Amino acid sequence: MDVFNNRPGFCPTCGSILPPLQVKGNVFCHNCKQEFQPDVYSGEKSEYTIHFNTYDPSKLTKKGKREDEEEEADGPIVERKCPKCGNDKMSYATLQLRSADEGQTVFFTCLKCKFKESENS
Structure with missing residues (x-):
């Protein structure tokens, strides 16, 4: 029915x-x-397919990272010069820390030296 x-x-x-x-x-x-x-x-x-990553422990370095793995980013990557080391790539994350009628806070992390800075937009 x-x-x-x-x-x-x-x-x-x-x-x-x-x-x-x-x-x-x-x-x-x-x-x-x-x-x-x-x-x-x-x-x-169904218009999607799920592909899983493969795990091969023989490709791990002594620090536990894959040999072909680049530096891991904390978020999306943007071209921004690090004030500490001069590297031109940083990852970023955003949060709404202030009141709703004000802009968000953007946290940047250098991919090379891991220096962190924030900016209120």
């Missing part, structure tokens, strides 16, 4: 969000415990 108007990705019985469509098999609603054919998605197909 279909109580709800069926929209792709929603259970036609209880209206709950259905789990992503798998390659094989039927779809199970976690809420009402009913099983549906894949056509409950009305032709909708």
